[in-house]
Structures are given as structure tokens and as C-alpha cells.
Amino acid sequence: IDPTLDLVAEIDRLRREKNAIILAHYYQDGEIQDLADFVGDSLDLSRKAAATDADMIVFCGVRFMGEVAKILSPGKIVVIPDAEAGCSLEESCRPEPFAAFRAKHPDHIAVTYINCSADIKALSDVIVTSSNAEVIVNALPKDKPILFAPDRHLGGYIARKTGREMTLWPGSCLIHEQFSEKELVKLKVRHPNALVAAHPECPEAVVAHADYVGSTKGILDYVVKTDAAEFIIATEPHIIHQMTKAAPHKTFIPAPFADGACASCADCPFMARNTLEKIYLAMANAAPALTVPEELRVRALKPLERMLEMSA
Ligand code: CIZ
Secondary structure, eight states, X not given: OOXXXXXXXXXXXXXXXXXXXXXXXXXXXXXXXXXXXXXXXXXXXHHHHHHOOOSEEEEESOHHHHHHHHHHOTTSEEEOSOTTOOOHHHHHOOXXXXXXXXXXXXXXXXXXXXXXXXXXXXXXXXXXXXXXXXXXXXXXXXXXXXXXXXXXXXHHHHHHHHOOXXXXXXXXXXXXXXXXXXXXXXXXXXXXXXXXXXXXTSOHHXXXXXXEEOOHHHHHHHHHHSOOSEXXXXXXXXXXXXXXXHOTTSEEEEOXXXXXXXTTTTSOTTGGGOOHHHHHHHHHHTOSXXXXXXXXXXXXXXXXXXXXXXXX
């Protein structure tokens, strides 16, 4: 790539030429969020992907999110900036062991977090995101127990909130797993007026200190509408970009990892693979483009549509 190229202007030109829509997750770099047509969480981004009339969806997030867009909009070209942008939760849950897990609990309803592959979705009864998991679980038939995969912390939190019996897959997010309760308590002592907002992918001990627990979208709405000047944010810190834009007079402090961890340790390494240069190349070359075999797509679509219906 010519280093003098104005990448933002070039991406804009390609957006018009290709009739493309750029979707970005809250965990993307601020410069990517700023050039996106829409910034959101998995649920809102899925809804956008299902409803768009663009010819090309450029999905700036991680691979499973682009895959959801392709499942919902199979006629569109869906490109992602980096084919290696994976997810530790997706990695933790492979189709064979998951099918065995299901087979061991044949009477259970399989509720699966959207952070998983199309193969796992196809083996599930309903998909959830952190925005709608509680509502969906509450609406499921009460006489059946639930299998929840792949995030054990989110599953445990939803089980506690709903009182439903749940068998949890033992997965976790490599970022949220590392927020430190001990360091959080020390930080709270230094900032006694700060309110803590935590994502339910955090361990239970961290969530126990939170004034608010919710999805990225939920946390964003909470800090904007709550009358306080300072917040400690226990989720991937790039969400703070939108918080600062929406409430520039407030202070947002990233929650700490263990003592001695680097300042950027809580940045998701998969989300960080996406850059302006890779977005430009993906749009110019229409690659890497996601494909999902039709037979798999149809099976994965069913629990996703159920999610969209149940959280409408
Ligand atoms: O659902 C999502 O987009 C993720 C990964 C987190 C959240 O809470 O929004």
C-alpha cells in the first residue's frame, strides 16, 4: 500500500463505489468506530446486518460476528478485515465435544452465546447475546433444564438472575477472565465515588462489586444516564471511546488486571487485528469474504432467528 494514501478517504470512496456498509463493534479501535456507518454490540449489529440493503457488509469485529451477518444475509458479500480475528470463547467450544455434551443431556434446552462458530449455532436451540440472555432464558419453558455454552461466567450470572437450573460449558473470555477482584477493590478505595459497571463475562467475584452488570450496550446506556461523575469499567476498554463521546464531562477508568499487568493488557488481541489498512484492502479486493455452506447456514439460522424473535 502507498504510505501516502489517505485511508479514510479511500475507504469512503470504496463504500460509495461498492454500496458497502461498515459495521463496527464497540471493542474496535476508536478510529475504526469513527468511520463505521454503525457501531454496536452483537445484537444490534446482527439486526443491522439482517436489515441492510447494501451489497457489501464490511464487518469490523471478530470472525463469528461476520459469520452471523453472512448467515442472516446470504445474498450479500460479507468481508472481514482479518481472517485470523478469532475469539477464545469460540475456540473453547468445538462441535464434537459440544455434540457429546448435548447428547449427555438430551432433555435440556441448549442456549448458546453468540460468541461461537456456525457449527455450534447449528447444534443449539436458541442463541443469546449478553443484551438479551436474561429475557430469553426467562421466556423458555420452565419445566426443562438448560445447557449454557460457551461462557461459564455469563451462564452462571444468568442462572443466578433467573433462578433457572443450568449446566454450564467450561469456557471463558481470555480478557474478562483476567479482571482482578483484589485490584478492583484497591481502585475503588482510591476512587470512593466511582460506580462500577461490569460485563457478565467477568468472574463472579468481580461482578459482585458492580453497581451495574450488563452488555456493552447496557453499560454504555448506564454510564450516560446515571448521575455520577466517575465510573470504573470492567469490560474491553475500547468501549470507553463511545462513553467519552456521549458523556465527555465524565471520567471512565478501565478496571485493572492483576498487579503488574500492562496498561493495554485488557485490549482484545483478536479485535486489535483489524486496522484501517486491512479494511481498505478487504473492501478493494472483496476478501477475505465469508462463506457458510448452505446446509449449515440453514441450520444455524434457525436458533438465530429464534433469538431475534424472542428479543424483538
Ligand atoms: O454481544 C457482544 O457484542 C459482546 C461480545 C459483548 C457485549 O456485551 O456487547
